[in-house]
Amino acid sequence: MAPQDPALDALLAELGALDRELVLLVERRGRAALEVAVRVRALGGSAKDAARATTALAPPVASAAGPFDPHELAVVVELVRAQGAALAEREGQPALHVRRGAGEPDRRLVVRGHPIGGAPIVIAGPCAVESAEQIDATAAFLAARGVRFLRGGAYKPRTSPYDFQGLGEPGLALLSAAARAHGLASVTEVLDPRDVERACEHADVLQVGARNMQNFALLREVGRARRPVVLKRGMAATLDEWLLAAEHVLALGNEELILCERGIRTFEPRTRATLDVSAIALLRQDVPFPIVADVSHPAGRRDILVPLARAALAAGAQGLMVEVHPDPVRARSDAQQQLDFPGFDRFLAALWPDGRVPG
Ligand code: PEP
Numbered sequence: 523m524a525p526q527d528p529a530l531d532a533l534l535a536e537l538g539a540l541d542r543e544l545v546l547l548v549e550r551r552g553r554a555a556l557e558v559a560v561r562v563r564a565l566g567g568s569a570k571d572a573a574r575a576t577t578a579l580a581p582p583v584a585s586a587a588g589p590f591d592p593h594e595l596a597v598v599v600e601l602v603r604a605q606g607a608a609l610a611e612r613e614g615q616p617a618l619h620v621r622r623g624a625g626e627p628d629r630r631l632v633v634r635g636h637p638i639g640g641a642p643i644v645i646a647g648p649c650a651v652e653s654a655e656q657i658d659a660t661a662a663f664l665a666a667r668g669v670r671f672l673r674g675g676a677y678k679p680r681t682s683p684y685d686f687q688g689l690g691e692p693g694l695a696l697l698s699a700a701a702r703a704h705g706l707a708s709v710t711e712v713l714d715p716r717d718v719e720r721a722c723e724h725a726d727v728l729q730v731g732a733r734n735m736q737n738f739a740l741l742r743e744v745g746r747a748r749r750p751v752v753l754k755r756g757m758a759a760t761l762d763e764w765l766l767a768a769e770h771v772l773a774l775g776n777e778e779l780i781l782c783e784r785g786i787r788t789f790e791p792r793t794r795a796t797l798d799v800s801a802i803a804l805l806r807q808d809v810p811f812p813i814v815a816d817v818s819h820p821a822g823r824r825d826i827l828v829p830l831a832r833a834a835l836a837a838g839a840q841g842l843m844v845e846v847h848p849d850p851v852r853a854r855s856d857a858q859q860q861l862d863f864p865g866f867d868r869f870l871a872a873l874w875p876d877g878r879v880p881g
């Protein structure tokens with residue numbers, strides 16, 4: 523049995539009481555910061571002005587009597603002040619559509635009869651539409667394995683202007699014909715606001731790629747379109763930047779949003795990007811819209827797609843995107859990462875017992 527020390531017990535009780543007092547003080551400070559914000563806004567100040575006003579006072583640690591080093595104390599005080607500033611900045615701002623409301627359930631959408639947002643979906647197909655034979659063979663193969671969403675780029679965002687730029691409108695027509703012939707919904711990327719209307723005439727789902735996540739003219743155009751939108755995360759975008767990009771689409775009335783984590787740029791050269799699994803987990807908490815993970819573009823290779831897919835699904839992703847091509851070696855873009863048909867069969871078999879997309 524532990525030795526008795528009534529003085530120690532009293533000290534521990536005092537610490538507990540002080541913690542409770544601290545909470546009350548922090549809350550009181552938060553309420554005061556909010557009141558400051560209301561007044562600054564009433565005087566015509568911005569959200570940032572309101573936030574700044576709450577931290578404009580000099581930190582009061584110079585008068586500290588110890589036992590803390592003033593720098594240590596300043597860290598604690600700054601943390602509380604920063605939280606107050608964040609409260610003040612949010613005050614009077616419209617609530618973001620992209621955020622999950624209290625108790626709001628997951629959004630579901632249905633494209634050509636295929637649900638998104640419940641059981642995992644797979645969006646598969648070549649990086650780019652290259653020919654009628656290529657896209658039709660891929661569609662037939664995928665449909666037989668329970669895939670319901672056929673991807674294929676007609677407008678390709680290429681780092682070099684001398685690389686294959688996609689077939690353009692003829693590519694859209696080939697993609698939609700192949701999708702229709704095999705009962706699939708088509709997904710294709712738009713790069714230019716001027717192409718959105720044309721893409722809507724052919725495709726069931728529009729994709730905004732990583733390089734265009736903050737192309738606000740494009741976001742506005744797909745926000746006005748009556749087609750679901752897959753919004754990929756920019757390769758150096760924070761979650762908040764990504765969510766505000768999504769907000770541009772939602773603010774124009776297009777609520778059929780799907781977010782796609784596709785990897786962010788890090789210092790690691792052995793993969794093309796680093797799939798941010800935490801982002802999936804965090805967004806599943808914060809956002810009611812479906813989240814899918816593209817495993818091909820972050821990997822930039824074929825050999826680790828299964829563990830990436832498992833990780834994404836375990837983190838809560840409601841779908842996967844994966845590049846599949848009948849003859850990847852001869853693909854006109856992303857040859858190094860696309861799966862051939864036997865490779866995709868092995869991918870499915872590793873994820874699901876009967877080797878088909880469930881549902
Ligand atoms: C794509 O999906 O074809 C593509 C270009 O991906 P990302 O925008 O993620 O690079």
Ligand code: MN
Binds near residue numbers: 649650819845855856
């Ligand atoms: Mn690609």
